[in-house]
Amino acid sequence: MLYREAGQFKASYQEDAQIFPIRQDRVGFIALLAFFFVVVPMIANQYWLQAILTPVLIFSLAALGLNILTGYAGQLSLGSAAFMAVGAFATYNFMLRIDGIPFLVAVVLGGLCAAGVGILFGLPSLRIKGFYLAVATLAAQFFIVWVLVKFPWFSNYSSSGVITAQEINILGFAFNTPETKYLLTLLVVTVLALAAKNMVRSTTGRKWMAVRDMDVAAEVIGIRLMRTKLQAFAVSSFYCGVAGALYAYTYLGTVEPEGFNLDLSFKILFMIIIGGVGSILGSFLGAAFIVLLPVFLNIFLHSFVGAALPPGFGSNLELMIFGGLIIFFLIVEPHGMARLWQIGKEKLRLWPFPH
Amino acid sequence: MKFSLRKSMVVGAAVTGLLATGYAAAQEQFVGLASYRVGPFGSNGASLYGGWIDYMQMVNERDGGVNGVKLTWEECETEYNNARGVECYERLKNRGATGNSVFQPLSTGITYSVLDRVAQDKIPMVTIGYGRTDAADGRVFPWVFPMITTYWSQASAIVNYIGSKEGGNEKLKGKKIALLFHDSAYGRESHAVLDKLAERYGYELTKIPVANPGNEQQAQWLQIRQLRPDYTILWGWGVMNPTALRTAARTGYPREKIVGVWWSGSEEDTIPAGDAAKGYVAAGFNPAGKNFPVVQDIQKHVYAKNRGNMEDKDRVGSVLYNRGVVHGIITVEAMRVAQEKFGKGKPLTGEQMRWGFENLKIDEKRLAALGASGFMPEMQITCEDHEGAGMVKFQQWDGAKWNVVSDWVKGDRQLVRGMIEESAAAYAKEKGITPRDCSKEM
Numbered sequence: 001m002l003y004r005e006a007g008q009f010k011a012s013y014q015e016d017a018q019i020f021p022i023r024q025d026r027v028g029f030i031a032l033l034a035f036f037f038v039v040v041p042m043i044a045n046q047y048w049l050q051a052i053l054t055p056v057l058i059f060s061l062a063a064l065g066l067n068i069l070t071g072y073a074g075q076l077s078l079g080s081a082a083f084m085a086v087g088a089f090a091t092y093n094f095m096l097r098i099d100g101i102p103f104l105v106a107v108v109l110g111g112l113c114a115a116g117v118g119i120l121f122g123l124p125s126l127r128i129k130g131f132y133l134a135v136a137t138l139a140a141q142f143f144i145v146w147v148l149v150k151f152p153w154f155s156n157y158s159s160s161g162v163i164t165a166q167e168i169n170i171l172g173f174a175f176n177t178p179e180t181k182y183l184l185t186l187l188v189v190t191v192l193a194l195a196a197k198n199m200v201r202s203t204t205g206r207k208w209m210a211v212r213d214m215d216v217a218a219e220v221i222g223i224r225l226m227r228t229k230l231q232a233f234a235v236s237s238f239y240c241g242v243a244g245a246l247y248a249y250t251y252l253g254t255v256e257p258e259g260f261n262l263d264l265s266f267k268i269l270f271m272i273i274i275g276g277v278g279s280i281l282g283s284f285l286g287a288a289f290i291v292l293l294p295v296f297l298n299i300f301l302h303s304f305v306g307a308a309l310p311p312g313f314g315s316n317l318e319l320m321i322f323g324g325l326i327i328f329f330l331i332v333e334p335h336g337m338a339r340l341w342q343i344g345k346e347k348l349r350l351w352p353f354p355h
Numbered sequence: 356m357k358f359s360l361r362k363s364m365v366v367g368a369a370v371t372g373l374l375a376t377g378y379a380a381a382q383e384q385f386v387g388l389a390s391y392r393v394g395p396f397g398s399n400g401a402s403l404y405g406g407w408i409d410y411m412q413m414v415n416e417r418d419g420g421v422n423g424v425k426l427t428w429e430e431c432e433t434e435y436n437n438a439r440g441v442e443c444y445e446r447l448k449n450r451g452a453t454g455n456s457v458f459q460p461l462s463t464g465i466t467y468s469v470l471d472r473v474a475q476d477k478i479p480m481v482t483i484g485y486g487r488t489d490a491a492d493g494r495v496f497p498w499v500f501p502m503i504t505t506y507w508s509q510a511s512a513i514v515n516y517i518g519s520k521e522g523g524n525e526k527l528k529g530k531k532i533a534l535l536f537h538d539s540a541y542g543r544e545s546h547a548v549l550d551k552l553a554e555r556y557g558y559e560l561t562k563i564p565v566a567n568p569g570n571e572q573q574a575q576w577l578q579i580r581q582l583r584p585d586y587t588i589l590w591g592w593g594v595m596n597p598t599a600l601r602t603a604a605r606t607g608y609p610r611e612k613i614v615g616v617w618w619s620g621s622e623e624d625t626i627p628a629g630d631a632a633k634g635y636v637a638a639g640f641n642p643a644g645k646n647f648p649v650v651q652d653i654q655k656h657v658y659a660k661n662r663g664n665m666e667d668k669d670r671v672g673s674v675l676y677n678r679g680v681v682h683g684i685i686t687v688e689a690m691r692v693a694q695e696k697f698g699k700g701k702p703l704t705g706e707q708m709r710w711g712f713e714n715l716k717i718d719e720k721r722l723a724a725l726g727a728s729g730f731m732p733e734m735q736i737t738c739e740d741h742e743g744a745g746m747v748k749f750q751q752w753d754g755a756k757w758n759v760v761s762d763w764v765k766g767d768r769q770l771v772r773g774m775i776e777e778s779a780a781a782y783a784k785e786k787g788i789t790p791r792d793c794s795k796e797m
Contacts, residue, residue, distance in 0.1 A: 051446065055438055149539065149540065159488065161539075253470065295439075302430065311666070312666060315434075
């Protein structure tokens with residue numbers, strides 16, 4: 001009843017091509033942005049901002065990066081965490097070694113470094129596909145972390161190989177409270193997510209999808225495979241790199257190379273599988289699911305049944321429920337939570353009078 | 356699939372309610388435990404946190420709390436994962452009447468992740484036997500306490516122990532020592548100290564890395580066999596330790612010549628290796644055993660009433676369990692010290708707890724009163740020195756249990772302290788911190 005596009009006519013190409021062609025979606029999206037930009041910083045406490053919302057946003061960005069590569073361009077990758085590490089360590093070194101470099105420039109340069117490394121490790125994708133490519137990107141995962149530990153230059157000769165993020169200062173304004181850090185993260189994530197949405201709707205994204213669906217056919221219609229695949233690797237790694245920089249600067253503050261291990265790569269992969277492969281929204285839903293569910297389960301179990309159970313049992317039960325829910329979601333909706341959202345929207349159009 | 360709206364609202368409300376409620380109660384001191392009972396080091400975490408919780412339970416049962424202030428605690432599962440650890444830190448920090456008293460994550464990674472936050476939130480962080488070594492300089496790191504001993508002190512103490520075996524450190528000249536280390540930041544911690552000592556004493560140090568997780572060490576031990584080192588220092592982690600011992604047995608390297616660090620010296624490391632572990636020596640800042648009066652008290656006041664935390668009661672008195680008890684003792688003693696100053700029988704804030712840790716002094720007399728003579732070294736924390744003891748004991752595995760084979764061995768404090776100050780000063784410069792003037796602290 002409310003969600004119906006009857007009477008909305010598109011009179012120009014511009015209107016036809018906008019991201020949200022339905023007015024209700026536009027209004028909803030703007031309301032959502034307003035909520036997260038204005039209302040959340042006012043009502044949320046430090047716990048929500050620092051421990052819940054900021055990591056969800058950062059992991060959403062990393063998942064978005066992987067989704068561009070895996071979901072849109074069809075190249076399976078297990079190196080996302082390593083590209084995050086490149087972004088974090090590169091940003092740190094730019095901040096450290098170039099005096100007075102603006103933070104956002106350092107982040108972009110960090111992302112570009114990650115993109116360069118991503119291209120390098122994307123080269124095998126020209127010859128190998130699917131699971132074999134996943135194994136090749138696994139090399140990136142181990143190699144990059146090893147390099148960061150092996151050469152102390154990257155961590156400025158810190159005895160234990162960790163880096164400590166410098167203070168963020170943009171145009172004289174210090175981002176040192178949970179609210180400002182959250183807003184900065186949100187801003188970067190919003191801009192990059194909108195850019196990604198536009199990218200996948202444009203020629204670039206269509207080429208990626210053509211390569212994903214059948215690379216021989218794509219080549220026949222004149223898409224240059226090498227360029228397209230490497231472009232996907234570069235853009236994806238750039239996103240992961242920026243996510244890594246935010247992970248170090250607005251979330252943890254101090255990071256070690258081992259923090260960006262294979263587990264984290266798998267986690268990001270699970271985010272896009274649960275959220276929806278080949279969907280921008282799915283990256284956000286998946287990240288929220290994977291980051292928040294264990295936390296809520298932990299709080300829930302500790303508060304309600306924790307006292308009655310042996311101490312280790314709650315933690316194990318949590319893992320079982322978490323795993324069970326993942327299987328459940330994949331059975332009822334193999335295309336991820338983004339698909340659920342889509343089905344919900346279709347139902348909403350007919351509501352309350354489904355035929 | 357269908358979600359019932361009402362059901363999801365009830366669950367949602369319950370979850371938000373839980374997040375919002377504080378556990379308000381007077382005369383209670385809250386300790387937030389960022390524990391791990393699952394994940395790669397889950398069994399270690401279960402023993403450690405079990406010992407710690409049991410000690411606090413015992414203080415509650417036997418003494419009725421600390422001067423009447425009952426200890427309360429809540430666990431939060433970190434899975435040894437940095438992001439989860441930060442979430443736990445944030446979740447626990449405002450619990451209880453006065454907030455979290457102390458944060459002890461038992462993970463170097465989580466320690467680094469919350470290093471900046473503890474100073475902002477004014478919650479002391481105590482990292483016993485792990486964490487950031489240069490935080491021992493309390494002038495630069497007022498809120499962090501890497502207590503009892505740091506990795507650098509341990510490395511130096513191990514060299515001293517080997518020296519004493521050979522009949523004096525000067526006899527180390529020309530000896531060959533191999534360092535078999537976990538190839539990570541943790542494993543590399545020792546390099547600088549061991550290199551410096553090699554220069555001083557003239558032993559020949561060969562560093563042999565083992566990639567994580569370390570369940571394949573054929574090549575490394577082949578290298579050791581060719582090298583024939585007089586001693587091998589095992590700086591291992593998790594599954595790497597039993598594998599090292601088994602492979603050493605297969606290559607015929609005498610286990611008596613292997614000296615492990617404290618994270619390589621627990622029952623969890625030796626029992627899986629079976630007979631291969633016999634004769635192996637490892638450092639530790641607490642011995643194993645159930646015969647200490649403090650462990651006996653836990654048996655009497657906690658386990659006899661069936662309130663113990665350990666599911667496997669046989670692990671009471673193991674190295675890691677006792678290490679958990681040491682964590683408990685230090686936490687509770689700091690509360691006592693702080694209550695002396697800020698009022699007995701009152702819950703303490705994080706700032707007051709920090710004062711307690713900074714003025715903590717546990718001497719032989721106090722250890723005897725606690726029933727912990729020989730259970731942990733005597734120690735004194737000051738504003739400058741947040742390490743306090745820098746001593747370890749060496750234990751040998753006889754195939755069934757650990758036996759103490761040395762007295763407390765001290766590292767080269769002067770050398771280690773110099774390195775700590777140098778590193779802390781570099782950190783202070785990078786972060787723009789002005790070190791505190793300790794003469795002005797009271």
